[in-house]
Amino acid sequence: MRIGVTYDILRWEERDILEKGRRMGMEVIPIHLDEVIFSMDGNGVKSQTLGEMDSIIQRSISHTRAYLTSALMESAGYMVFNGSSTIERAGNKAIASSLLSSRGVPTPKTVVGLQREVALKAAHTLGFPVVIKPVEGSWGRMTAKAEDEDSLWSFMEYQEGTSLKYRNVFYLQQFIRKPGRDIRVFVIGDEVPVGIYRINDSNWRTNTALGAKAEPVDINSELRDLALKAREVFGGIFLGIDVFEDPKEGYLVNEVNTVPEYKNTARVTGYDITGTLLTKLREASRK
Amino acid sequence: MAQLKCPICGGQVSVEDDALPGELVEHECGAQLEVFKKNETLSLRLAEEVGEDWGE
Numbered sequence: 001m002r003i004g005v006t007y008d009i010l011r012w013e014e015r016d017i018l019e020k021g022r023r024m025g026m027e028v029i030p031i032h033l034d035e036v037i038f039s040m041d042g043n044g045v046k047s048q049t050l051g052e053m054d055s056i057i058q059r060s061i062s063h064t065r066a067y068l069t070s071a072l073m074e075s076a077g078y079m080v081f082n083g084s085s086t087i088e089r090a091g092n093k094a095i096a097s098s099l100l101s102s103r104g105v106p107t108p109k110t111v112v113g114l115q116r117e118v119a120l121k122a123a124h125t126l127g128f129p130v131v132i133k134p135v136e137g138s139w140g141r142m143t144a145k146a147e148d149e150d151s152l153w154s155f156m157e158y159q160e161g162t163s164l165k166y167r168n169v170f171y172l173q174q175f176i177r178k179p180g181r182d183i184r185v186f187v188i189g190d191e192v193p194v195g196i197y198r199i200n201d202s203n204w205r206t207n208t209a210l211g212a213k214a215e216p217v218d219i220n221s222e223l224r225d226l227a228l229k230a231r232e233v234f235g236g237i238f239l240g241i242d243v244f245e246d247p248k249e250g251y252l253v254n255e256v257n258t259v260p261e262y263k264n265t266a267r268v269t270g271y272d273i274t275g276t277l278l279t280k281l282r283e284a285s286r287k
Numbered sequence: 288m289a290q291l292k293c294p295i296c297g298g299q300v301s302v303e304d305d306a307l308p309g310e311l312v313e314h315e316c317g318a319q320l321e322v323f324k325k326n327e328t329l330s331l332r333l334a335e336e337v338g339e340d341w342g343e
Contacts, residue, residue, distance in 0.1 A: 007309055010309040014309075032309050034309075061341050062338055062340050063340040063342060064340045136339075137340070137342060138342015138343050164339060258343075
């Protein structure tokens, strides 16, 4: 079995996939996306730089490159995990929230507006404080809590002054009073084998990239069902699903990550995420 | 070990022979460097700061 791993920066996860895959008897080929060329004409899409592959794992650190190259590799006939449709829909928070809501998956109340005054007015339906996030982005970057209308106005002004693609789209969410932590669970194939609490007592943003501590979580049936329901919405073979515990409403799916990092989860749980991922990939490639 | 040149300070940087493009290397001058391929040989460039669309 020959599996490609497309990437930009070789992180712990990509290295582990290369090493474990080889130990599992697979031919695992690192594909640095800088070196890939696609050519297209009346006879279809080809990439000589990729060559023959049974399947490809998308591990680009850039949402834009992950989406684009997954789409082009699919057009060239490759089986890619996660595919472009999964990456596109989950990577855009406005689209992801709308899909979760429309499919009945519990998620924080959210408003999306395209104009500052209109979005500000809509924020009152959520009640302050509200959380403002860039429509695309990760690791808690530029995510801010606005305590009142005045600070929200300023945050929106700052956002408009950035070079973000969606700088004029305001994604506002109810502030969930989390118990100093959130939950990250991993869907691998059709299983939810592992997850962590991400604990931060000093910052309401519980991203591990911002210093949250990881601890293993027992995945109960409710969490498992919720994660699998989210997978039904977005598809994909490997998802990192962020879940909030709301004191009144219970579990809420906040975000779905389609190229999830899992170094901390593997470290604190001892679970072999890479091995399970490669096993599922092998099964999917044979279908 | 391959000996490459730091693009920031010009000093020598030791990199494993089987290093891959995209690997990050911390140099003693403080620069975070990224291995990349230039004309089929490994070279070093200043690693990109976190991009706007980077993440999970």
